[in-house]
Amino acid sequence: MSKKLFTPGPSNVSQNIRVQLAKDIIHHRMNDYHKLFYQVTKKLKAIFNTSRPVITFTSSGTGAMESSVVNLFSKGDTVLVINTGYFGNRFIELCQTYELNTLHLDYEWGTSYNLEDVKECFTHHHIKGVFITYHETSTGVLNELKELGEFIAKTDALFITDCVSGMILHPFYFDDWKVDCALAASQKGFGLPPGLSFVALSEKAVERLPHSDLPKYYFSYQKYMDYYKKGENPFTPAISLMLALDVSLDYLLDYGVENIVNDKKYLRHYVEQEFIKLGFSLFVQEESIRGNVMVPVISNHRELNLGELICYLDERYNLQVSKGQGEFSDKMLRIGIISDFTKEDIDELIERIKAFIDKKEMLEA
């Protein structure tokens, strides 16, 4: 029996995508691949809502995050990370690893940032880049990008957005929101296994490339831009994943990102209500900043061991739910809804959790 992944990515991969993964591969320096490359790139641009290039790496999302640091900046550059959780923290670590002068605005988990704080930072420093996580997967917070982009566009800084989990499940407008570098990965809203990451680059970002002095080889944007014109990747791509991506993008574009966003929002509300009924509290207090990737909840059952519950659901029923990250690892459940779930799937999960809680309470009584 296959597992149901109620996790915030990777998510379940549908049968029609798995069929693509089993197909014969084609050679990446031949015309068939050029055709595939151009098709996929055109569709990715539609997903990112951009007329700009979108390049594809064989890597997980963190590879794309690292690529933005090493390609767009030089040692000692001052950058600002808007840090609203675990993945914001990863940007700080990456920037520090490459010895950037890394300023960070740190916000309490479960909250978003304040644009005025960002503006204030710009009055004191010559900031060359601003990093932000669109959907923060450790907390479920969706950070606003449009107004931030409008502000950054008037400065010298580049605007870098980690959309690894945010893409597809929320609206995203690379050009209109004046983003300079947007990062995404295959294992979340794209409905694919892990292994591909995507990077869109503005003109402002491309102009910076020759000025960056940080070491790079596999992740050099310039190399990918040079091969882009030929319909190729500089290095052997994950051809099977590219074949599957082509089909997955057709589905996403035909069904429409707007419809996916609405479906997921509806399902999220349903999950929220059901978990409240089960005696859990929602981690993100403000509805307006809740993302559609997952529902993070905190248990109010004092004796409930969430680790035991997670093992029970997985081993007994093949239902996989994620624990929290960082200091919330023992205190939070993250109920991912990226996979193609219906209300009935949610009901099954709720029923199993309820049975576990009731049994525990009976034993304790």
Ligand SMILES: Cc1ncc(COP(=O)(O)O)c(C=O)c1O
């Ligand atoms: C918002 C966000 N950024 C970055 C990453 C890192 O991506 P990966 O695990 O694919 O390297 C993740 C993964 O969950 C994520 O959710």
